[in-house]
Amino acid sequence: MTAKNIQPIETRYKGYRFRSRLEARWAVFMDHLGLAWDYESQGYLVDGKPYLPDFLVRPDDKEGAFWLEIKGSFPTEEERLKVRGLAEGTGIRAFLYSGKLESPAPDLSHLDMTRYVGPHERDYAWTDDHGWDKSADRSVDWEVGLTPTAFLFGPRRARDDKSDFLWWAECTACGYVKISRAGQRAWCPKFDDLSLEELERRFGPLYPCFGHRTPRILAAYEAARSARFEHGESGA
Incomplete structure (x- = not known):
C-alpha cells in the first residue's frame, strides 16, 4: 500500500x-x-x-x-x-x-521576568525540521527541548516566515482566550485602558499571567481528544 x-x-x-x-x-x-x-x-x-x-x-x-x-x-x-x-x-x-x-509545555507560572526573557537577545537559526531552533549558548532554559507549534502571518508581508511557540492561552485575570506566544497573555484587550504601571501593580511584570495550562485550557484539550464522532454529533 x-x-x-x-x-x-x-x-x-x-x-x-x-x-x-x-x-x-x-x-x-x-x-x-x-x-x-x-x-x-x-x-x-x-x-x-x-x-x-x-x-x-x-x-x-x-x-x-x-x-x-x-x-x-x-x-x-x-x-x-x-x-x-x-x-x-x-x-x-x-x-x-x-x-x-495537548499542552505544548509544562507550567511556567513560577518564572520571573529574567528567567522568562533571559539575559541575552534571542538568536534563531533556521532548520528544515521545525522552522527555527535556538543557538545553544543563547537559549532560555525553559525553551530547551520545545518545538514551534505554528506560523503567524499578518496582512502585511514579513521579510521571513518563522514558526514560533504560539500556544492557546487564557488571561487568568478575565478568562479571555487567544493564541499567544509562549502562552503568555502579556496584554489583554479587557485591560487596554490601564497604564503599564497599573497593570504591573495589579498583576506583576509578566501581566496578567501565564495561561497556557489553566484548568479551562487543559479541559478543552481533554474534551477534544476524547470526543467521539461515531454517531455523528459529539457531546465532547
Missing part, C-alpha cells in the same frame, strides 16, 4: 462535514472555550489557485477575527505560501497550526 491510497476519514460535527477528524477535534476544543468559528466559510483564489481555509475564528475582542489552518505535520513551503497569501489578500491575520492537541 502506498501513501497516496490513504485518506483522512470525513467527520460530521455540529452540522459540518470536516475533512479530517483532527479538524473536528479542534472545533470541539474551540467550542469548549466558547470561541465562535466558521468552517470552510469562503473559498479564494490565492496566486491563481483555489483555496478553502479551514476555520475563521471570531473572538469577541478588539483584535478581531483570524484564520486558523490546521495541519497534522509541519507545513510545507507551498502550504505556508498559501496561508500567507490568504492573510495578505483578506487583510485578516492567519495561523498555520501544526501543534498537537
Whole structure:
C-alpha cells in the first residue's frame, strides 16, 4: 500500500462535514472555550489557485477575527505560501497550526521576568525540521527541548516566515482566550485602558499571567481528544 491510497476519514460535527477528524477535534476544543468559528466559510483564489481555509475564528475582542489552518505535520513551503497569501489578500491575520492537541509545555507560572526573557537577545537559526531552533549558548532554559507549534502571518508581508511557540492561552485575570506566544497573555484587550504601571501593580511584570495550562485550557484539550464522532454529533 502506498501513501497516496490513504485518506483522512470525513467527520460530521455540529452540522459540518470536516475533512479530517483532527479538524473536528479542534472545533470541539474551540467550542469548549466558547470561541465562535466558521468552517470552510469562503473559498479564494490565492496566486491563481483555489483555496478553502479551514476555520475563521471570531473572538469577541478588539483584535478581531483570524484564520486558523490546521495541519497534522509541519507545513510545507507551498502550504505556508498559501496561508500567507490568504492573510495578505483578506487583510485578516492567519495561523498555520501544526501543534498537537495537548499542552505544548509544562507550567511556567513560577518564572520571573529574567528567567522568562533571559539575559541575552534571542538568536534563531533556521532548520528544515521545525522552522527555527535556538543557538545553544543563547537559549532560555525553559525553551530547551520545545518545538514551534505554528506560523503567524499578518496582512502585511514579513521579510521571513518563522514558526514560533504560539500556544492557546487564557488571561487568568478575565478568562479571555487567544493564541499567544509562549502562552503568555502579556496584554489583554479587557485591560487596554490601564497604564503599564497599573497593570504591573495589579498583576506583576509578566501581566496578567501565564495561561497556557489553566484548568479551562487543559479541559478543552481533554474534551477534544476524547470526543467521539461515531454517531455523528459529539457531546465532547
